[in-house]
Amino acid sequence: MSANQPPHSTAKDLVPPTMTARYTNSEWAARIKEVEKSLSISKERHSVPRRPEDVAKFIDHTLLKLDATGAQIDGLCAEARNEGFKTVCVRLNFVARAVSNLRGSAVGVACVIGFHEGTQDLTEKIKEAHAALSAGATELDIVLNHPLLSPSSPSYEEIFVELASLRNLAPPPVCLKLILETSQLSPHQITAACVLASAARFDFVKTSTGFNGRGASEEDVRRMSSAAALLAANERDGAGEAGGVLRMQVKASGGIRGWDDCRRMLECGATRIGTSSGVWIMRELREREKDAEKGGREGGGKRPGVTRLYTDEEVSGY
Numbered sequence: 001m002s003a004n005q006p007p008h009s010t011a012k013d014l015v016p017p018t019m020t021a022r023y024t025n026s027e028w029a030a031r032i033k034e035v036e037k038s039l040s041i042s043k044e045r046h047s048v049p050r051r052p053e054d055v056a057k058f059i060d061h062t063l064l065k066l067d068a069t070g071a072q073i074d075g076l077c078a079e080a081r082n083e084g085f086k087t088v089c090v091r092l093n094f095v096a097r098a099v100s101n102l103r104g105s106a107v108g109v110a111c112v113i114g115f116h117e118g119t120q121d122l123t124e125k126i127k128e129a130h131a132a133l134s135a136g137a138t139e140l141d142i143v144l145n146h147p148l149l150s151p152s153s154p155s156y157e158e159i160f161v162e163l164a165s166l167r168n169l170a171p172p173p174v175c176l177k178l179i180l181e182t183s184q185l186s187p188h189q190i191t192a193a194c195v196l197a198s199a200a201r202f203d204f205v206k207t208s209t210g211f212n213g214r215g216a217s218e219e220d221v222r223r224m225s226s227a228a229a230l231l232a233a234n235e236r237d238g239a240g241e242a243g244g245v246l247r248m249q250v251k252a253s254g255g256i257r258g259w260d261d262c263r264r265m266l267e268c269g270a271t272r273i274g275t276s277s278g279v280w281i282m283r284e285l286r287e288r289e290k291d292a293e294k295g296g297r298e299g300g301g302k303r304p305g306v307t308r309l310y311t312d313e314e315v316s317g318y
């Protein structure tokens, strides 16, 4: 299937039923507590690619302003094609236009769902997701209903049912990302959201919508990346010979404006960057590379090469 082919184009009116619960709230609470007990936040600095064509593949080129115009979406798609970005990230009303713009390219189309509060009910989110897939979206960035993580009475069961139902509607190769809105969550709630997203087989946890509170922070990305690594390791242990466990990845988004912000997020363990400043990041990176080359020629330094962030087994291939 090509990157831009609608995965559900033959089943336009078919919306699968919602999934039933897997664990009770208190069982989820116990599982989350276990994960928290063994979670240590990695201080590792992940290696980062420097060649612009490699960096571009980590970027979701994003335009989510409510007053965005069709002409701006056309421009966004042209930039994404030109730079070789991973996707363009747009609202539902522009998915079909973006898909048509990007036909024949390797650039995918990500659509935000439940944007930006996340509090829509499950039926609403399922309808939106179904419409996005039918229009050709290859990735869905779904906002967590984060008020359901309220510290006094968290509804883990309800959140899991929502996530599992959306995964059921959109199986791989559709890439599913859960937007946590980390500015609204405590570290404990962030870990809880990672546990639920991983159990529902989401491909990514994503920091922010860019519309509520601060954007991505190094601390949050490190926590999410460490939790994802631990959850994959736990599952690998449980899977024994069966293997095949995929590591959930982290998308940093919100307020990432320049190459230094982008590099810092990748160093903390993000493997996708959501930003409305993609073109500026690439411009800055090219300028830095030019300076480094110049310095290298004059001072005998070495141009940084491309390094791998994860092994093939660790990433899910998106």
Ligand SMILES: O=C[C@H](O)COP(=O)(O)O
Pocket: 062, 064, 089, 208, 209, 210, 211, 215, 253, 254, 255, 256, 274, 275, 276, 277
């Ligand atoms: O999903 C991505 C964010 O909305 C992008 O946020 P930004 O406009 O602050 O770059």
